[in-house]
Amino acid sequence: MKEMTKNTIMDCTHRSRIIKDDQLLQLVQQHQHCCHWTYGKPIAVFQSDGYPCVRYETGAWWHYDLDSETWW
Numbered sequence: 001m002k003e004m005t006k007n008t009i010m011d012c013t014h015r016s017r018i019i020k021d022d023q024l025l026q027l028v029q030q031h032q033h034c035c036h037w038t039y040g041k042p043i044a045v046f047q048s049d050g051y052p053c054v055r056y057e058t059g060a061w062w063h064y065d066l067d068s069e070t071w072w
Helices: 022-033
Strands: 042-048 051-056 061-065
Antiparallel strands (some): 042 051, 051 061
């Protein structure tokens, strides 16, 4: 089994890394630590409107702009 690091977000169902892009992973972690996080863990990564998006356990999802390091 591959060694886990603190920068690995896992899909507990499939035991595989959901967020494979390191820049996206860092931005997601920054987002999760900027506030009282209530959305749960990432469950899916997809593209929308030309941006990577992450869906969380609550069903909420966010766009992530890797160039400006923002999310909405």
